[in-house]
Amino acid sequence: MSSSTHTVDVVVIGAGLAGLASAVELAARGLKVCVVDKNDHLGGKMNVLSVPYAGPVAGSGATVDGRFTFDMGPTIITLPNVLREIIARSGRSTEDYIDLVNLDPQWRCMYEDGAVLDLHQNVDTMAAALDKQFPSALPGRGYREFVEYSRRMLRLSEKVFFYKDVGSPIDMMRASPMGDPRMLADVLAMRMHSTMAATAHKYVREPHLQQLVEHFLQYVGSSPFLAPAILTLIAAAQVDQGCWYPMGGTRQVARTLARIGAELGVTYLTSTTVKRINADGLRATGVDVTDADGGSARTITARHIVSNCDVQRTLAGLLASPAASARRDKVASQYTPACSGVVLYLGLNRQYDHLLHHDFLFSRSAKAEFNDIYTRGEPAADPTLYLAVPSRTDAAQAPDGCESLYILVHTAYRRPHHDWLNADGSPGPLLKSYRDVIVNKLRRFGMDDVEQHIVVERYLTPTHIDQWYNAEGGAIYGLASHGRLQGGFKPRNRSLVLDNLYLAGGSVNPGPGVPMVMMSGVTAANALLHDIGIDPAKASSLSSPTATSTGSRPWAAAAS
Numbered sequence: 001m002s003s004s005t006h007t008v009d010v011v012v013i014g015a016g017l018a019g020l021a022s023a024v025e026l027a028a029r030g031l032k033v034c035v036v037d038k039n040d041h042l043g044g045k046m047n048v049l050s051v052p053y054a055g056p057v058a059g060s061g062a063t064v065d066g067r068f069t070f071d072m073g074p075t076i077i078t079l080p081n082v083l084r085e086i087i088a089r090s091g092r093s094t095e096d097y098i099d100l101v102n103l104d105p106q107w108r109c110m111y112e113d114g115a116v117l118d119l120h121q122n123v124d125t126m127a128a129a130l131d132k133q134f135p136s137a138l139p140g141r142g143y144r145e146f147v148e149y150s151r152r153m154l155r156l157s158e159k160v161f162f163y164k165d166v167g168s169p170i171d172m173m174r175a176s177p178m179g180d181p182r183m184l185a186d187v188l189a190m191r192m193h194s195t196m197a198a199t200a201h202k203y204v205r206e207p208h209l210q211q212l213v214e215h216f217l218q219y220v221g222s223s224p225f226l227a228p229a230i231l232t233l234i235a236a237a238q239v240d241q242g243c244w245y246p247m248g249g250t251r252q253v254a255r256t257l258a259r260i261g262a263e264l265g266v267t268y269l270t271s272t273t274v275k276r277i278n279a280d281g282l283r284a285t286g287v288d289v290t291d292a293d294g295g296s297a298r299t300i301t302a303r304h305i306v307s308n309c310d311v312q313r314t315l316a317g318l319l320a321s322p323a324a325s326a327r328r329d330k331v332a333s334q335y336t337p338a339c340s341g342v343v344l345y346l347g348l349n350r351q352y353d354h355l356l357h358h359d360f361l362f363s364r365s366a367k368a369e370f371n372d373i374y375t376r377g378e379p380a381a382d383p384t385l386y387l388a389v390p391s392r393t394d395a396a397q398a399p400d401g402c403e404s405l406y407i408l409v410h411t412a413y414r415r416p417h418h419d420w421l422n423a424d425g426s427p428g429p430l431l432k433s434y435r436d437v438i439v440n441k442l443r444r445f446g447m448d449d450v451e452q453h454i455v456v457e458r459y460l461t462p463t464h465i466d467q468w469y470n471a472e473g474g475a476i477y478g479l480a481s482h483g484r485l486q487g488g489f490k491p492r493n494r495s496l497v498l499d500n501l502y503l504a505g506g507s508v509n510p511g512p513g514v515p516m517v518m519m520s521g522v523t524a525a526n527a528l529l530h531d532i533g534i535d536p537a538k539a540s541s542l543s544s545p546t547a548t549s550t551g552s553r554p555w556a557a558a559a560s
């Protein structure tokens with residue numbers, strides 16, 4: 001290894017949202033931070049695809065010359081205050097960086113029997129619409145009760161999980177002594193003997209509504225039939241705090257964090273792979289890196305490390321000690337990867353008026369679908385399709401009269417026999433056959449002519465997710481939240497292997513999804529600050545925005 005290129009206070013491995021959030025928090029307290037990512041963009045899974053199109057628009061006689069732009073990863077943003085608070089702690093205003101729009105209805109849900117259910121944010125509006133649509137079942141009251149229960153679980157999570165470095169029930173009790181009687185009542189209401197689905201079904205009996213509420217668990221890539229009841233909190237998080245879209249695309253979240261980091265002096269090394277975390281006894285001393293092609297090996301020395309790389313890949317791939325291997329084995333024995341996914345990015349030269357910004361085309365049976373994905377470990381024979389249609393809110397995402405249609409199908413994490421791609425990277429047998437399943441389903445849901453309007457087609461598979469983002473099993477959402485007790489917990493943000501190594505991202509506490517991984521990044525940063533004697537709550541330097549001296553606008557590379 002050649003001599004050090006530089007020395008920093010903190011190296012952050014990975015420029016996913018958790019890594020970017022950590023970097024902002026640490027730099028705002030005056031630490032010198034370097035973020036290293038193997039990809040050429042910042043934002044990790046919050047990636048972007050932009051494809052030019054010059055050609056006709058169906059049915060209008062017009063031609064266009066523009067671009068289809070797709071957010072390749074996250075499209076639904078919940079708990080916007082997590083981002084707002086990071087921005088505020090850096091001494092800035094959200095409005096100066098990002099234009100967040102609340103979407104209501106939040107989802108349109110379509111069923112094979114022809115039923116269509118819109119998820120309205122207002123609980124009274126939703127309950128009234130449900131009673132009108134299902135007059136014999138009158139599910140409105142049960143829906144209200146379900147939301148009320150999920151609010152208790154959110155309130156509990158805010159007290160015992162959020163922004164706390166916990167990895168087990170014992171950590172939780174230690175971090176939050178149960179002195180408050182209301183909190184104790186909420187803990188007892190967690191129904192640790194039960195599952196999310198069984199708990200939801202206590203309140204919600206109407207089958208269409210059951211499928212809708214069960215689907216909140218897809219935000220963490222887990223089966224509602226295997227996950228604990230506390231995860232009903234996801235419903236309250238969206239119902240009470242909204243379902244948001246940043247104008248210009250969800251990628252604006254990554255750009256915002258990257259831009260603020262740059263203003264605070266964070267340096268970004270893209271197309272740079274961390275090969276190894278160096279250690280001296282129980283302390284990390286830095287990282288060995290190479291360029292993406294494996295050349296130009298060098299060392300960055302650092303006082304502390306935050307790894308935003310998948311927890312198992314960090315422990316098994318970047319650390320060489322027996323302690324790291326043992327910890328990796330423990331994580332692997334306690335958890336399985338969360339679900340993976342297949343995405344089709346379709347540029348269409350027409351629009352479909354029956355679609356909202358977010359649509360679910362549900363499977364016939366959630367039980368069979370989740371059994372395929374999470375128990376059998378295979379793509380679902382009859383999957384649910386999630387569609388993102390951003391032009392409903394933001395016309396700039398597709399040429400006039402056209403649609404950047406994003407179709408995500410959750411599937412099992414990657415198994416060796418899943419031939420999504422051929423060795424040369426072209427679509428493999430499984431991708432080809434599953435594309436037919438997906439397109440046939442679109443045809444059944446009011447898009448019978450879709451095939452003839454596809455003018456651009458790209459795809460993402462579990463193999464890409466594994467390789468591009470270094471995600472174990474090609475998991476979209478880190479580790480599955482399965483197990484009635486364990487399912488509520490993820491590995492801690494302190495590594496438990498090296499004293500100055502911290503973990504952030506979807507595979508560690510508090511879990512996956514845009515707001516949670518940002519929270520994870522903040523929690524890892526807070527643990528680090530705490531360990532070096534800085535009180536994160538008091539010590540913010542609140543530095544004011546400054547232009548970067550390079551003038552090269554490094555944040556412009558975020559997800560672009």
Ligand SMILES: Cc1cc2nc3c(=O)[nH]c(=O)nc-3n(C[C@H](O)[C@H](O)[C@H](O)COP(=O)(O)OP(=O)(O)OC[C@H]3O[C@@H](n4cnc5c(N)ncnc54)[C@H](O)[C@@H]3O)c2cc1C
Nearest residue numbers: 014016017018038044045073074075076274505506513514
């Ligand atoms: C298709 C898809 C749809 C999704 N939809 C939603 C949604 O609608 N809403 C939502 O909230 N969430 C959604 N998610 C999940 C969400 O994107 C993730 O939970 C979140 O973005 C993960 O962030 P992260 O910080 O854990 O890191 P990641 O985004 O996984 O980034 C980790 C980074 O580390 C880098 N890295 C790894 N190893 C190394 C190494 N050795 N050296 C250098 N760099 C390394 C990788 O290149 C990567 O950039 C979706 C994800 C996908 C893929």
